[in-house]
Amino acid sequence: xxxxxxxxxxxxxxxxxxxxxxxxxxxxxxxxxxxxxxxxxxxxxxxxxxxxxxxxxxxxxxxxxxxxxxxxxxxxxxxxxxxxxxxxxxxxxxxxxxxxxxxxxxxxxxxxxxxxxxxxxxxxxxxxxxxxxxxxxxxxxxxxxxxxxxxxxxxxxxxxxxxxxxxxxxxxxxxxxxxxxxxxxxxxxxxxxxxxxxxxxxxxxxxxxxxxxxxxxxxxxxxxxxxxxxxxxxxxxxxxxxxxxxxxxxxxxxxxxxxxxxxxxxxxxxxxxxxxxxxxxxxxxxxxxxxxxxxxxxxxxxxxxxxxxxxxxxxxxxxxxxxxxxxxxxxxxxxxxxxxxxxxxxxxxxxxxxxxxxxxxxxxxxxxxxxxxxxxxxxxxxxxxxxxxxxxxxxxxxxxxxx
Numbered sequence: 001x002x003x004x005x006x007x008x009x010x011x012x013x014x015x016x017x018x019x020x021x022x023x024x025x026x027x028x029x030x031x032x033x034x035x036x037x038x039x040x041x042x043x044x045x046x047x048x049x050x051x052x053x054x055x056x057x058x059x060x061x062x063x064x065x066x067x068x069x070x071x072x073x074x075x076x077x078x079x080x081x082x083x084x085x086x087x088x089x090x091x092x093x094x095x096x097x098x099x100x101x102x103x104x105x106x107x108x109x110x111x112x113x114x115x116x117x118x119x120x121x122x123x124x125x126x127x128x129x130x131x132x133x134x135x136x137x138x139x140x141x142x143x144x145x146x147x148x149x150x151x152x153x154x155x156x157x158x159x160x161x162x163x164x165x166x167x168x169x170x171x172x173x174x175x176x177x178x179x180x181x182x183x184x185x186x187x188x189x190x191x192x193x194x195x196x197x198x199x200x201x202x203x204x205x206x207x208x209x210x211x212x213x214x215x216x217x218x219x220x221x222x223x224x225x226x227x228x229x230x231x232x233x234x235x236x237x238x239x240x241x242x243x244x245x246x247x248x249x250x251x252x253x254x255x256x257x258x259x260x261x262x263x264x265x266x267x268x269x270x271x272x273x274x275x276x277x278x279x280x281x282x283x284x285x286x287x288x289x290x291x292x293x294x295x296x297x298x299x300x301x302x303x304x305x306x307x308x309x310x311x312x313x314x315x316x317x318x319x320x321x322x323x324x325x326x327x328x329x330x331x332x333x334x335x336x337x338x339x340x341x342x343x344x345x346x347x348x349x350x351x352x353x354x355x356x357x358x359x360x361x362x363x364x365x366x367x368x369x370x371x372x373x374x375x376x377x378x379x380x381x382x383x384x385x386x387x388x389x390x391x392x393x394x395x396x397x398x399x400x401x402x403x
Contacts, residue, residue, distance in 0.1 A: 002050035004086065005167055005198040006072060011081035013042040013067055013222075041067045042078070042222045051086075051166075052196040054189075056203060056213035056230065058237050064222040065202045069093060069171050072200065087166025087198070088116055092156050101145035105136065105155050108144055116163050126162045133184070134158035154181055161188055168192060170201040186212070206234045210307030231307050235364040261291045262352045262360035265330070269348070269369060275339050277373035277382055283335040285350050287361070289325045296322055296360060298333040301349040302341075303365065310346065310380050314353075340382045343373040 016036035018024050023035035042064050049055045057065045070076040072083050073091035099108040109130055113123040131140060134155045139147060147155070160168060168189070189212060193199055203209055209216055209230050216233035218225040226236050239257030269275070270282040283300055299314030315322060315333065325331065347365040354360060373382070 002052065004048045004084075005051040005053070006049040006055075006086075006200065007084040008045055008047050008068075008072065009082050009084070011042055011045045011068070011071060011078045011083060012040065013064075013071060013076065014079045015039045015041055040222055042071070045081075045219075045224050047217060047224070047227055049198055049200060051198055052193070053215065054193050054199040054201070054213045056201055056209045056216040056233075057219060058203075058206070058209060058216050058233055059219035059225075063219040065219055066093070066171050067222075068219070069169055069200065069202060073169050085167060088164065089167045089169065090116060090160035090163055090165035091169035091171075092153070092160050093169070093171045099144045099152065099156065102143055104143055105134075105140045105147070109155070109159050112159055113163050116165075118163055122164075126164075130155075130158045130162045133162070133188075135181075150181070157185055161192060165192075165197060167198045167200065170199070172202050172204065206237070207308045209234060231365065234307065238364070239359075239362065256361070256363050256366075258352070258359040258361035260360075261289070261293055261354075262296060263288050263290065264350060264352055264361045264363055267348070267350050267363065267366050269367065273367065273369040275341075275369060275371050277339055277341060277343060277371050277375075279339050281337055281339050283337065283348065283350075284332060285335075285352075286330065286332045287352055288328075288330045290327060292327045293325050293354075293360070294323075295355050296325065297351075297353045297355070298322070299351045299353065300335055301351070303347045303349065304380050305345045305347075310341070314351075339371060340384070341371045342377040342380050342382055343371055343375075344380065345370050 015038070017039045018027075018036050026032050027035040045068065047055075057068060059065055067076065069091070070093055071078050072085070073089060073093060074083075074085070075091070075093060099105075100111070103111070109127065110123055113126070114120075118126070134140070134151075134157075136147075136151045136154055139151055140155075144152065144155075157170075160170075170189075186208065189199060189201075193212070199212070201212070213230045215228065216230045217227045218233045218237050220240070226233055264285060264287050266284075266286045268284055270284060271279075275281050285298055285300070287298070289296075297314045297316050299312065301312035302310045304310050313335070322331070322333075346369055348367040348369065349362075349364050350366060351362040352360040353362075
């Protein structure tokens, strides 16, 4: 069993809420009674993160993700429970935390690195890499209060990844930077993961969670809802988001949800679960309507083995209106497709939705299929490349060949 890098043990966090700022002062006076009410931001959360594991926190805004990261990083003290961290921790939390706005970027780098236990020599050695990755030019020697949010994150992230952390904690930092920096940062996180650094992060980018994380935790209202694989957690979260109301059942399982006005009764690929690239195939979906419905939409979604969306469509996108169905009716919809996918494994998700997008029945990753190809293409799509070669000869003119 892998060694534990982070152990969160029955952590709860409560904040006092005051109706008026003056109530805080009155409460501090001798013989004054409580003038606040307690708000429970976190309640009885426990999990371990193994050394070298990438662990994601997922959930809607206000569910306690950032508070939990702050407790784990040691910025906040838990009201109950405890957190055990083993190794040097580098954390990038909410914007503004960690850097003194009056000091320059260079000064803040030195201060943060020293707080993490690096010697002056170690910081001087790491500094060129920090400067190059942050790429903020002359602003390195300007006060941090003059930085844009993107520049701040670039320097904070660059500092965190270059101080040889054992544990890296990141709170939605990649959502602030530009696309080029985000891409470089994701590659760097993957590199750190390969080197055995423990990574704990929050992200609303569910594709990124599936790409990077080994496990994930779904938080709802400060409580743990589901701890499992990234696919399980993301599917449950999507199901809760698409549920018609918060007090209705979220679905049949972590990968199936809907309001019950329709039921997908069968899903299959006519040609089987092994497809040849470049050949046509058919996805067949059958459904039953226990209740009368108006203009339902059938949809399909193909994901790659990392859980990233590759292709999706539905009957409305394709200009096919299905009209009305009476209670008890059944229907079969066939999607006729060309297999323009590269060689690897894929999953198929199918959905039946109302006109407004709410889910009648949604079945996540209900089939896994394999695409075979004699050619070893990169990526997930076969774009049917044609190659033209133009030879330039000094005396005989130009000759073109096409393949």
